[in-house]
Amino acid sequence: MRYQSQKLAREYFWAALPLFFLQVVFGILASIKYVWGFDPLLNSIPFNVARTIHLNLLVFWLLLALMGATYYMVADEIQTEIYSIRLARIQLGILLASGVAAILGYFFQWSFGMPFLEQPTLIKVVIVVGALIFLYNIAMTMFRNHHQLTGTTATLLGGMVMLAVMFLFGIPFMPNLSTQYYFWWWVIHLWVEGAWELIAAALVAWALIKLTGVSRRRVEGWVFAEVVLVLLTGIIGTGHHYYWIGTPHYWLWWGAIFSAAEPLPIMLMLVDAVRSLLKARTLATVNTMALAWLGASAFVHFMGAGVWGFGQTLPQINRWTHGTQITASHGHFAFWGAYGMLAIALMYAILPEISGRKQRNGAEGLSFSAFVCLNLSMIFMVMALLIAGIVQVYLQRVMGLDFLEVQNQLRLWLAVRLVAGGVFTVGAVLLLGDLYRLARPLPAAGSA
Amino acid sequence: MTTSRSILSVLTIISAVVFLGMTIDTLRKLPAQTHSDQISAQVVEGKRLWQHYDCNDCHTILGIGGYYAPDVTKSYTVRGDAWLRQFLKDPAAMYPTGRQMPNFHLTDAQVAPLLAYLKWVSEVDTNGWPPAPKGVARQEPAGHAIFLAQHCNTCHAIQGSGGTLAPDLTHEGSRHDQAWILDQLNDPRSHKADSIMPSFAQLPGTEKDELAEYLVSLK
Structure with missing residues (x-):
C-alpha cells in the first residue's frame, strides 16, 4: 500500500462484512419457512420480508465491497491519493443510512414492491446521491493524474457509470406491469450481465496483475475482448427475459441467440484467470488465499452464470423452467461465483496490504476452513435447489399438480438446502474471523 | 489487433443501437399485446396495492418474483372471482394448514382493485406461458x-x-x-x-x- 487514502477500502469492507453475515441469517430464515409448514413469524417477518432483506443485503454488501476495492485499486493504478477521503466517508455514511432505513422500513410494509428494487422511491434517490458522490470522487481522482489512466481503470469507470444510469430505470412506477418489467430488467439483467461484469473484469485484471506477476499488456488485451463480448452478447441477451412478459414474439429468437453466446466471455475470463494463476507459481511469495478465491470465483462464475444460465436460456426449455427453483439454483450459484467470491478474493488481496502483514502467517487453517465450508455448502445448496427445481418442473409444469402439493414433495431437497445453509453460516463466521485477523497489524516480533 | 478491436467495438455499438430500436418497437406493440386499453384506474390501484404489500417477493407474476407461493399470472382464470375474493379476505379459511399467507385484513375497497389487476394480468398475451400440463395420469371425472x-x-x-x-x-x-x-x-x-x-x-x-x-x- 502506497497511499494513505487506500485505507478507505478497509472501512468499506468493515461495513460490508456484517451485512454479508446478516444476508446469510435472513437466507436461513427464509429457507426454514420452505421446510417447516408452521410459521411462528408469519405476521412479524413473513417470507416476503425475509427474502427482500436477503436480496437487498446481497446487493448492498457486494456494492460496498466492490466500491471499497475500487478506492484501493484506483489509487494504486492512477498513482495518487483519492481525491477526497471526506467525500468517500460521507458516501459510505449516506449509503449505510439509506440501507438501514430501507431494511427497517420493510418490517413496516414500506416497500416499492418490485423484487430487488423494493427500496421506496425516497431511499432510491438518496442511494443515487451516494452513487454520484462515488462517481465524482473516482472521476476526480482519475482526472488528477489522467496520463496514468489505464484500460483497466477506464473499464471500471465505464462499468460504474453504467451501473448508476441503469438504476434510474428502476425508479418510476409504471401502470402497465409488462412495461414495468421490461425496464426492471434494464436494472437487473444489465447490471449483473453488463455493468457488474465490467467492474468485475477490471478488478480481476488488476488483481491478476498485482498477485500473479503477469504482464499488464497481456491482461489488458484479454480484458478488452471480455468486455466487448460481455456487451455484445449481454445487451441483446436481455431478450431472454422478454419471452413471457407480454412482449413481442421475436424476442424468443433474439433473446435465445444472443444469450446463448453469453457464456463465451465468461469462459474467456476463466481461461485468462487460469493462465495467470499458473504463472504465479514462479513467484517467491504468493498470496495463496486471494489467488484461491480468485481462481475459484472464475470457475464458479463460469459454472453458475455460464453453464446454469445456458441450461435454461433457450425458450423451448425456459418455457417449462421459468419461475421455478431452477432459477433460484442459478441465482445463488451465479451471484456467489461472479461477485460474492470475487469480493472475498479482493478482501484477501487488499486487507493484508493495508495491515502490512506478511502473506504467509501461519494461520492458513482458518482461511482454508472458511474457504471449504463456504464453497462446499454452496455447491450442496445449489445442487439441492436444482434437484428440487427439476422435480418441480416435472410435477407442476408437466404433470399439472397443484403448486402447494408439489412444494410438499420438494421438502426433502429444501431441507438439504437448509442444512447446507447452516454449514454456510458457519463458514461465514470463520471468514469474518479470518478477515478480521488479517486486517490487524502483526504483533511486534517477540511480544508473543 | 487494432483492426479486430475496431470491428468488435463497432459491433458492440451496433448491438446497443439494435437493442434500442427493438425497445422502441416493443413499446409500440406492447399496448395491443397487453390490452393496455383495459388498464383502468382500478387496475392501476390494484397494481399499487400489489406492490404496497410486496406480494411479488412471495408470489411470482409473469413467472418473476419469489418462488415461495403460486404464480398469479393465471390465478383469476384458474380460481375465479369468488374463490379469490374469499381467499384474499381470509387466507387461512381456504388454507388452514401448511404454508400460509398472512392475513392483510384487506377491505372490500382493496380486494376489488386487486381482483381487477389479476383479471387484467390473466389476459396479457404471454406467448403461451405457462404451458398447459402435458401429463394427466388418468381420465378423471x-x-x-x-x-x-x-x-x-x-x-x-x-x-x-x-x-x-x-x-x-x-x-x-x-x-x-x-x-x-x-x-x-x-x-x-x-x-x-x-x-x-x-x-x-x-x-x-x-x-x-x-x-x-x-x-x-x-x-
Missing part, C-alpha cells in the same frame, strides 16, 4: 378437477394424495349421500358446530353438484 381447483386436497386426501387435517375422502360415497355432501359444502357447521372448513356456498350450483356426484362415486 369433472368433479375431480373442481376438487383440485377449490383446493379441497389441502385438507382432504383421496387415495393417499392430499392433506391430513380433515377426513380422508377415499371412501366418501360409502359414508354419505349426495344431499349430505351438498349440505356440508353450503354450510360445514350444519353437521359439526365447530368445523373449520370454509363454506363453498358461493360455488355455482352446477359445480357443487358435479363435486358432490364425484365424491359420492368414491365407494
Whole structure:
C-alpha cells in the first residue's frame, strides 16, 4: 500500500462484512419457512420480508465491497491519493443510512414492491446521491493524474457509470406491469450481465496483475475482448427475459441467440484467470488465499452464470423452467461465483496490504476452513435447489399438480438446502474471523 | 489487433443501437399485446396495492418474483372471482394448514382493485406461458378437477394424495349421500358446530353438484 487514502477500502469492507453475515441469517430464515409448514413469524417477518432483506443485503454488501476495492485499486493504478477521503466517508455514511432505513422500513410494509428494487422511491434517490458522490470522487481522482489512466481503470469507470444510469430505470412506477418489467430488467439483467461484469473484469485484471506477476499488456488485451463480448452478447441477451412478459414474439429468437453466446466471455475470463494463476507459481511469495478465491470465483462464475444460465436460456426449455427453483439454483450459484467470491478474493488481496502483514502467517487453517465450508455448502445448496427445481418442473409444469402439493414433495431437497445453509453460516463466521485477523497489524516480533 | 478491436467495438455499438430500436418497437406493440386499453384506474390501484404489500417477493407474476407461493399470472382464470375474493379476505379459511399467507385484513375497497389487476394480468398475451400440463395420469371425472381447483386436497386426501387435517375422502360415497355432501359444502357447521372448513356456498350450483356426484362415486 502506497497511499494513505487506500485505507478507505478497509472501512468499506468493515461495513460490508456484517451485512454479508446478516444476508446469510435472513437466507436461513427464509429457507426454514420452505421446510417447516408452521410459521411462528408469519405476521412479524413473513417470507416476503425475509427474502427482500436477503436480496437487498446481497446487493448492498457486494456494492460496498466492490466500491471499497475500487478506492484501493484506483489509487494504486492512477498513482495518487483519492481525491477526497471526506467525500468517500460521507458516501459510505449516506449509503449505510439509506440501507438501514430501507431494511427497517420493510418490517413496516414500506416497500416499492418490485423484487430487488423494493427500496421506496425516497431511499432510491438518496442511494443515487451516494452513487454520484462515488462517481465524482473516482472521476476526480482519475482526472488528477489522467496520463496514468489505464484500460483497466477506464473499464471500471465505464462499468460504474453504467451501473448508476441503469438504476434510474428502476425508479418510476409504471401502470402497465409488462412495461414495468421490461425496464426492471434494464436494472437487473444489465447490471449483473453488463455493468457488474465490467467492474468485475477490471478488478480481476488488476488483481491478476498485482498477485500473479503477469504482464499488464497481456491482461489488458484479454480484458478488452471480455468486455466487448460481455456487451455484445449481454445487451441483446436481455431478450431472454422478454419471452413471457407480454412482449413481442421475436424476442424468443433474439433473446435465445444472443444469450446463448453469453457464456463465451465468461469462459474467456476463466481461461485468462487460469493462465495467470499458473504463472504465479514462479513467484517467491504468493498470496495463496486471494489467488484461491480468485481462481475459484472464475470457475464458479463460469459454472453458475455460464453453464446454469445456458441450461435454461433457450425458450423451448425456459418455457417449462421459468419461475421455478431452477432459477433460484442459478441465482445463488451465479451471484456467489461472479461477485460474492470475487469480493472475498479482493478482501484477501487488499486487507493484508493495508495491515502490512506478511502473506504467509501461519494461520492458513482458518482461511482454508472458511474457504471449504463456504464453497462446499454452496455447491450442496445449489445442487439441492436444482434437484428440487427439476422435480418441480416435472410435477407442476408437466404433470399439472397443484403448486402447494408439489412444494410438499420438494421438502426433502429444501431441507438439504437448509442444512447446507447452516454449514454456510458457519463458514461465514470463520471468514469474518479470518478477515478480521488479517486486517490487524502483526504483533511486534517477540511480544508473543 | 487494432483492426479486430475496431470491428468488435463497432459491433458492440451496433448491438446497443439494435437493442434500442427493438425497445422502441416493443413499446409500440406492447399496448395491443397487453390490452393496455383495459388498464383502468382500478387496475392501476390494484397494481399499487400489489406492490404496497410486496406480494411479488412471495408470489411470482409473469413467472418473476419469489418462488415461495403460486404464480398469479393465471390465478383469476384458474380460481375465479369468488374463490379469490374469499381467499384474499381470509387466507387461512381456504388454507388452514401448511404454508400460509398472512392475513392483510384487506377491505372490500382493496380486494376489488386487486381482483381487477389479476383479471387484467390473466389476459396479457404471454406467448403461451405457462404451458398447459402435458401429463394427466388418468381420465378423471369433472368433479375431480373442481376438487383440485377449490383446493379441497389441502385438507382432504383421496387415495393417499392430499392433506391430513380433515377426513380422508377415499371412501366418501360409502359414508354419505349426495344431499349430505351438498349440505356440508353450503354450510360445514350444519353437521359439526365447530368445523373449520370454509363454506363453498358461493360455488355455482352446477359445480357443487358435479363435486358432490364425484365424491359420492368414491365407494
